[in-house]
Amino acid sequence: MNTKFAIPCAIVIASAGLLGSPAAAAPPSTISGAIFTSDVSGVPVNLNIYEAKEDVYLNGGPGINAPDGAAGLPDGTYSFQVTDPSGKVLLSTDAVVCRQFTVVGGVIEDVVDVGGCEHATGADGEDGGATVQLFPYNNTPNNGGVYKVWVSPTNLLDCSAPGNKQCFVPRYSKVDNYKVRSDIIVEIDVRFWKNGVAMDGYAAEWTDTNGASNIKFSEWNPSVLAFHEAHFEATEEGRHSIKVSDQPGCDITAVELPDGSYGKLRGNTSTVSFDVAPAGPGADVTYFVDVSCR
Incomplete structure (x- = not known):
């Protein structure tokens, strides 16, 4: 040391x-x-x-x-x-x-x-x-x-x-x-799509219920159950936000929220917010955010 x-x-x-x-x-x-x-x-x-x-x-x-x-x-x-x-x-x-x-x-x-x-x-x-x-x-x-x-x-x-x-x-x-010691799955997964193909290596920024943040990247890694997704695992009950921006190879055209609605684009960035519900006993819940690129 x-x-x-x-x-x-x-x-x-x-x-x-x-x-x-x-x-x-x-x-x-x-x-x-x-x-x-x-x-x-x-x-x-x-x-x-x-x-x-x-x-x-x-x-x-x-x-x-x-x-x-x-x-x-x-x-x-x-x-x-x-x-x-x-x-x-x-x-x-x-x-x-x-x-x-x-x-x-x-x-x-x-x-x-x-x-x-x-x-x-x-x-x-x-x-x-x-x-x-x-x-x-x-x-x-x-x-x-x-x-x-x-x-x-x-x-x-x-x-x-x-x-x-x-x-x-x-x-x-x-x-x-x-x-x-808990196998309850409550997660937010962000996927980046271009011409119908899910893309890896793209950044999504998560802001939690406290206003703190972290960044994950979309990846194909079945060993950790990541299937072309940026994973935010074990997300708690409450309001969360996901921010995505234009990146090389991805000019954002739309961001779809888990409920099927669409977030607003402000220039080359979109920040969407939604609620994560309380996890029920044995429930596995994934909140998908889908980003369309051109």
Whole structure:
């Protein structure tokens, strides 16, 4: 493990707000890049369903099947937390100072050395970076076994910001949902179509019920049940949004919502919003968003 950022635990344990001290420069409007969860090896797990809480690792970057040039997180130091899907219940049990890592070249370089409470890591065989174990954290109160991991630049944590979740500000956070010991499937799948053919490697941005976001890419990967789709798994009850924009090889002509209606195009971008209903016992529900390209 690298030891570049030694910070005494007591400094931040005494005041979580210290991690969120305002940066000297004006903060960005949002954070670019993406995150996802995987096992220790960096391999995505089928439908984000894990056998045990200890099996879940954080992975930086846009994912194994993202197109060349897709952006990971910007370089810097980040903090993470695990909550229930609403973000209201903090499940991480250690101090936030223990939950930090660095990103270099768009991939996770290492955890921050804080004197022994930092999290375990693994080696990502796909991008050469590190994976970071999310454990320890408590069981989720969610009946569907859903957890939400948050990642935010450490210097943008702000315990006084409106709508913050344990000092994590949604607009500055990347999130991903996952499940432990639950096979209930509630997901949003975005498909990109051109001349009747589903296309891979196209980005869709999801904004969750808290206003936090993440980016996934359409892919053909049957091992994780991705069939030319950008997968957003374990989505919670409430209002969600999907944003798509023109990309090379796809000039958007229409965006169809799950209910069959169509979203508005504003220039080369469309943002559609819809409600995810409560998951019934044993119910598998997929909300499709279909993007037509020319």
